[in-house]
Amino acid sequence: MSVFSQATQERFQTLLSHYPVKRSALVPMLLFAQDELGYLPPEAIREVGELVGASELAVREVIGYYSMLRLEPAGKYHVQVCTNISCMLRGGDDIYRHCKERLGIGHKEVAADGVFSLEEVECIGACSWAPALQVNYDFHQELTPEKVDEILRDYRKKAAAR
Numbered sequence: 001m002s003v004f005s006q007a008t009q010e011r012f013q014t015l016l017s018h019y020p021v022k023r024s025a026l027v028p029m030l031l032f033a034q035d036e037l038g039y040l041p042p043e044a045i046r047e048v049g050e051l052v053g054a055s056e057l058a059v060r061e062v063i064g065y066y067s068m069l070r071l072e073p074a075g076k077y078h079v080q081v082c083t084n085i086s087c088m089l090r091g092g093d094d095i096y097r098h099c100k101e102r103l104g105i106g107h108k109e110v111a112a113d114g115v116f117s118l119e120e121v122e123c124i125g126a127c128s129w130a131p132a133l134q135v136n137y138d139f140h141q142e143l144t145p146e147k148v149d150e151i152l153r154d155y156r157k158k159a160a161a162r
């Protein structure tokens with residue numbers, strides 16, 4: 001019995017069919033798994049490992065390498081604030097501090113209501129539009145504290161609407 005939905009299992013099969021070596025599909029499969037479950041619990045790690053022919057330990061080593069893969073649940077909206085050099089030079093530290101204050105949580109913490117989690121991260125590839133943050137797969141750039149408030153308000157509204 002799979003821990004994944006039919007749709008995710010089908011995605012896995014499609015991915016596996018694209019690679020001559022099954023293990024090459026591991027990282028994208030883990031991302032799909034995390035998208036569905038919110039994080040990577042042991043049963044998901046085992047199942048993905050079996051599909052690509054890798055041991056649980058080998059899968060855990062890969063998860064440990066990629067910071068975007070999580071072993072603990074995150075909030076519905078995972079806010080990743082870049083404080084790397086370009087962002088730092090353009091106020092990234094202030095943006096991160098502002099997010100901490102507004103959300104009432106710190107690095108790798110989840111808000112009590114589960115709506116937001118926060119993480120301070122290295123470069124997210126949006127240096128030309130620094131300072132930047134990412135919420136799940138969405139990028140937000142050229143930030144100011146006011147813009148951050150607006151962004152967080154919009155996600156909170158979305159969470160309440162579901």
Ligand code: FES
Nearest residue numbers: 082087123126127
């Ligand atoms: S340094 Fe922040 S996006 Fe590159």
